[in-house]
Structure formats: structure tokens, C-alpha cells
Amino acid sequence: xxxxxxxxxxxxxxxxxxxxxxxxxxxxxxxxxxxxxxxxxxxxxxxxxxxxxxxxxxxxxxxxxxxxxxxxxxxxxxxxxxxxxxxxxxxxxxxxxxxxxxxxxxxxxxxxxxxxxxxxxxxxxxxxxxxxxxxxxxxxxxxxxxxxxxxxxxxxxxxxxxxxxxxxxxxxxxxxxxxxxxxxxxxxxxxxxxxxxxxxxxxxxxxxxxxxxxxxxx
Numbered sequence: 001x002x003x004x005x006x007x008x009x010x011x012x013x014x015x016x017x018x019x020x021x022x023x024x025x026x027x028x029x030x031x032x033x034x035x036x037x038x039x040x041x042x043x044x045x046x047x048x049x050x051x052x053x054x055x056x057x058x059x060x061x062x063x064x065x066x067x068x069x070x071x072x073x074x075x076x077x078x079x080x081x082x083x084x085x086x087x088x089x090x091x092x093x094x095x096x097x098x099x100x101x102x103x104x105x106x107x108x109x110x111x112x113x114x115x116x117x118x119x120x121x122x123x124x125x126x127x128x129x130x131x132x133x134x135x136x137x138x139x140x141x142x143x144x145x146x147x148x149x150x151x152x153x154x155x156x157x158x159x160x161x162x163x164x165x166x167x168x169x170x171x172x173x174x175x176x177x178x179x180x181x182x183x184x185x186x187x188x189x190x191x192x193x194x195x196x197x198x199x200x201x202x203x204x205x206x207x208x209x210x211x212x213x214x215x216x217x218x
Contacts, residue, residue: 068125069094072118075155075191082118084109090122099130120146121155128159133166154180154195165202174202
């Protein structure tokens, strides 16, 4: 049925070109040849019976109900909590979706306190959200700075992976989250449970979509 529809559309396009756009008779043969070549290419390369790419389905199916600010606070923990009141102010703006303003406050914090781990993570989040979830050079730099300060903390990796998921790059996110979880150690902490739950959900979704083996191996 798909092939019949394609041929019908080609015939309609030919008729419209003649009746509506007054295609000159001298070019009818050339236009018809172009349509034939197009149909030939479709016949050789198209696979209309194959479902859409599972990666796209997986990225649409993953969601996280946690707010960015709340999940950051959980993952960062008290030991790396920022002492700056400007981070609290930036959080207030971020909760209202005013990420550009939040990034402005956080940029001032990291300038004055370049070893402020939580401020770097929050800045990366604000810059990413400002770009509608797309990683930018500036947000990547912020996450890298945070990772340099506290390599074992999962917060930068979690938000980096979350952004990759929003871009449909599910396998990259899975690898980053798995590596981050492995670096956290075996202690039973709330942050570790948070990461473990998210990784399990992601891998289950990948398995269901056929992108990831059922046993979790690659």
C-alpha cells in the first residue's frame, strides 16, 4: 500500500505542476524523469515497514519528576554545599524558570569562589536549562570544573547524562551514569540510591526499546 501511495503522490505532483504551475511542455519529460528517479531511490532505500528508531522512543519515554534544584541538593550533599547566599538566590530564580538571571548570580559566585563545587554544578544546570536542555560549551565547562573539584561526586555526571537523554543520546547517558555510580563506593546513601534508581530506569527503557540488551551487557 505504501508503494501505491508513493506512485499516486508522484502522479498528483506531475498533474499539479502542469495544471497549477503551468509547467512548459518542453520540460515535462525532464520533470517526469526526476519523479521516476525519486521513486526508484525510495524503492531501493526506504523501509516503510520498519518502525521508528528505538532511541527516539526511549528518549521520549524517560522523565524525571524531580526538580533540578532539589536533585542537585541531594546529590551534592552537605559536605560540598555552597556557603554562598547567592546560590540560594539563584535557586529561587531557577525555580521560576528565570535561568538567565540565575546564571548571572552563579557566575559571580564562581568568579569569587572558584572552588565552590555546588555553584559550578548549579551554573551548569542554569546554562543548560537556558538553552532548552541543550548542552553548550559554557555548561560543559561548568560541569567539568565541578568534576575537577570533586571527582567522586555524581552531580555533574547526573545532569550531564540527563541533558544527553533530552537530546536522544541515551547510550552515552547510560555509560556516564554507570561510571558515576561505580565511583560512589558501596556505602548505602540517599544519593547513591537516587543514581541507582535513575540508571535502572534508563537501562530498563533501553532494553524495552531494543537498544540495550536485557542482561545489561553491551
